[in-house]
Amino acid sequence: MKTLFSLLFFPMFSLVCAPSFAQDEVFVKEYLERLENSKKYLHLVAEMMPEAHFGFKPTPESLSFAEQLMHIGWAMDWHSQSLMGGRKARDWETDTELKVDQKNKAEMIETLDETFDTTIAFIKNFDQSRLDETLDYFGLTRTKRQILLLLTDHITHHRSQMLVYMRLKGIKPPRYVLYQ
Numbered sequence: 001m002k003t004l005f006s007l008l009f010f011p012m013f014s015l016v017c018a019p020s021f022a023q024d025e026v027f028v029k030e031y032l033e034r035l036e037n038s039k040k041y042l043h044l045v046a047e048m049m050p051e052a053h054f055g056f057k058p059t060p061e062s063l064s065f066a067e068q069l070m071h072i073g074w075a076m077d078w079h080s081q082s083l084m085g086g087r088k089a090r091d092w093e094t095d096t097e098l099k100v101d102q103k104n105k106a107e108m109i110e111t112l113d114e115t116f117d118t119t120i121a122f123i124k125n126f127d128q129s130r131l132d133e134t135l136d137y138f139g140l141t142r143t144k145r146q147i148l149l150l151l152t153d154h155i156t157h158h159r160s161q162m163l164v165y166m167r168l169k170g171i172k173p174p175r176y177v178l179y180q
Helices: 002-048 065-084 105-125 144-168
Strands: 134-137 140-143
Touching: 002 065, 002 105, 002 144, 065 105, 065 144, 134 144, 140 144
Parallel strands: none
Antiparallel strands: 134 140
16 A cells, blocks of 8 residues: 555655746746846946945935945845844844945955855755745745845845936946846
């Protein structure tokens, strides 16, 4: 009876689950391509803004250009390493690694590139079968797949503000890069 069950159950289980695993694999592959392109584009945006304008903010309550840049790094770290990976979150008040602090333009760009690389490596090694796991996201139940999508939205949101800052300073931003 056990043999008959095994002969029937495992092939049926494979037929049901294999498409889901394949979809997750495609999702992660496409997501990583998008994140790599986003890294290149944001790097270019940061490089094009003169360091003298990194402190620019259009209104007193706005983040500066530099703060927008480092905030993206902070959010990548928090979404991947802490929220999805379970690492204790950095203390916003005391941790300066992903803040502007005393960093110059080159140091901020290097820090951001390293944070992208760490996030990309984390996602490459993430157990794809865990993408459907849910967690609390500011009072909302979200899957880890949704968290990845929220992260790319967040990067785009802050990079877009940086592009406007460039325009306000009379700098033509780099041409839009598709699929990032």
